[in-house]
Amino acid sequence: MVKIFIDPGHGGDDAGAEGNGLVEKDLVLTISLEMQSILNRYQGVEVQLSREDDRAVGLSERAQMANDWEADYFISVHVNAGGGSGFESYVHPNRFEETEDKRETMHRVIVNTLDVTDRGEKEADFAVLRETEMSAILTENLFVDNDEEAEKLSNPSFLTEIAQAHVDGLVDIFDLEEVEGNDQEDDVLYIVQVGAFENEENAKRLAEELEAQGYETHIRRETRS
Numbered sequence: 001m002v003k004i005f006i007d008p009g010h011g012g013d014d015a016g017a018e019g020n021g022l023v024e025k026d027l028v029l030t031i032s033l034e035m036q037s038i039l040n041r042y043q044g045v046e047v048q049l050s051r052e053d054d055r056a057v058g059l060s061e062r063a064q065m066a067n068d069w070e071a072d073y074f075i076s077v078h079v080n081a082g083g084g085s086g087f088e089s090y091v092h093p094n095r096f097e098e099t100e101d102k103r104e105t106m107h108r109v110i111v112n113t114l115d116v117t118d119r120g121e122k123e124a125d126f127a128v129l130r131e132t133e134m135s136a137i138l139t140e141n142l143f144v145d146n147d148e149e150a151e152k153l154s155n156p157s158f159l160t161e162i163a164q165a166h167v168d169g170l171v172d173i174f175d176l177e178e179v180e181g182n183d184q185e186d187d188v189l190y191i192v193q194v195g196a197f198e199n200e201e202n203a204k205r206l207a208e209e210l211e212a213q214g215y216e217t218h219i220r221r222e223t224r225s
């Protein structure tokens with residue numbers, strides 16, 4: 001079982017980057033929740049988030065949560081500001097070699113998928129990278145204060161693309177496979193029928209009995225074929 005810890009940056013009083021009406025803490029939460037739901041389609045993978053709503057979580061607390069859970073990989077998701085464009089990724093200067101390998105894959109897949117400016121593979125002494133005991137990466141996904149990129153980030157389907165790009169990287173790194181038959185399962189409904197009557201009153205009587213027992217009922221009129 002591969003354990004992926006996703007860390008949506010900021011939250012609560014800490015809004016993160018802001019620009020063009022966009023707020024980092026909200027964007028990264030959307031991306032992270034989307035990553036979680038996409039990863040649910042894969043087998044052999046467990047996901048935990050540092051926050052699933054808009055709340056403040058300390059940096060050390062985020063790392064500690066991942067350490068306690070014994071995550072295999074830590075991904076901190078951010079969006080950028082400060083004048084610029086594109087995608088960049090960070091690992092800690094004292095990283096393990098496997099952290100660098102994983103980062104190279106994530107970075108390459110994300111830049112290629114999103115087709116954005118590559119700002120480079122960087123390193124920084126960020127607390128979440130320093131205090132996590134497993135391989136860790138921090139991604140900075142486009143700039144909220146860049147008009148063109150803000151327009152992209154305003155589009156929910158682009159946020160899904162960012163999430164999908166991160167998952168594609170993880171699929172590559174951990175050889176994740178989709179749950180079999182998953183595509184069909186989503187569209188299938190199993191309906192339980194309890195009676196078919198020639199007399200409408202009898203149908204209504206049964207429906208009332210079932211409703212009295214707390215079931216939701218529907219009477220459907222059909223012509224005998």
Ligand SMILES: [Zn+2]
Pocket residue numbers: 009010016017024078079
């Ligand atoms: Zn941030």
